[in-house]
Amino acid sequence: ELKVEQNPLFLSMQEGKNYTIYCNYSTTSDRLYWYRQDPGKSLESLFVLLSNGAVKQEGRLMASLDTKARLSTLHITAAVHDLSATYFCAVDRPGNQFYFGTGTSLTVIP
Amino acid sequence: DVKVTQSSRYLVKRTGEKVFLECVQDMDHENMFWYRQDPGLGLRLIYFSYDVKMKEKGDIPEGYSVSREKKERFSLILESASTNQTSMYLCASRRTPPLAGGEQYFGPGTRLTVT
Numbered sequence: 301e302l303k304v305e306q307n308p309l310f311l312s313m314q315e316g317k318n319y320t321i322y323c324n325y326s327t328t329s330d331r332l333y334w335y336r337q338d339p340g341k342s343l344e345s346l347f348v349l350l351s352n353g354a355v356k357q358e359g360r361l362m363a364s365l366d367t368k369a370r371l372s373t374l375h376i377t378a379a380v381h382d383l384s385a386t387y388f389c390a391v392d393r394p395g396n397q398f399y400f401g402t403g404t405s406l407t408v409i410p
Numbered sequence: 411d412v413k414v415t416q417s418s419r420y421l422v423k424r425t426g427e428k429v430f431l432e433c434v435q436d437m438d439h440e441n442m443f444w445y446r447q448d449p450g451l452g453l454r455l456i457y458f459s460y461d462v463k464m465k466e467k468g469d470i471p472e473g474y475s476v477s478r479e480k481k482e483r484f485s486l487i488l489e490s491a492s493t494n495q496t497s498m499y500l501c502a503s504r505r506t507p508p509l510a511g512g513e514q515y516f517g518p519g520t521r522l523t524v525t
Contacts, residue, residue, distance in 0.1 A: 331512055333514075341518070342500060342516040342518045342519045343500070343502075343514075343516040344516070345513045345515065348513045350512075388452070388453070390514075392512060395466075396441055396466070396506075397455065398443075398455070398514060402452045403452055
């Protein structure tokens with residue numbers, strides 16, 4: 301069974317600081333996705349990483365994928381309050397199944 | 411923009427009732443999915459469909475069934491609702507890779523309470 305682990309599960313950080321969320325997965329996959337979920341809302345797609353070494357950036361968020369290490373990172377630069385949300389990574393496997401991590405709840409404190 | 415809509419945002423049902431949750435997507439996606447999301451358990455796949463009238467069980471299909479009569483619509487059915495089915499239900503759709511990035515697009519969710 302494929303496992304997708306995120307850490308940390310909870311992250312409280314000050315505005316202006318940098319931090320990284322890690323997503324490890326237990327079996328081979330060439331596709332990895334990052335999503336954001338605001339409280340009470342649905343999931344919004346942030347990044348699609350389709351190959352080893354892929355790096356995507358949007359604003360203060362940057363995601364990367366190392367398929368050999370089975371690791372993806374979501375790096376937050378100079379955090380602002382608007383980034384407070386829960387972030388999920390998900391791995392795509394043949395057979396059309398996604399496996400989601402448990403999520404990282406990020407709170408950015410002024 | 412892809413739009414995925416769900417029939418209700420909030421629903422309250424009684425134990426034993428039959429419950430229908432409907433999902434519609436407007437981007438001609440082949441694949442549609444139903445998840446439930448519970449605190450501490452993340453998202454768990456209930457069923458998915460890769461074509462009209464086709465369905466596959468996910469991780470937790472017990473107590474649920476699905477119907478896909480048209481490409482744009484995917485229904486989740488709780489045959490006899492129970493209190494342990496109180497949850498947030500999320501519908502999603504996507505193109506079959508590699509036609510696109512393959513990401514799933516999610517609906518707004520239905521928060522179901524079974525009393």
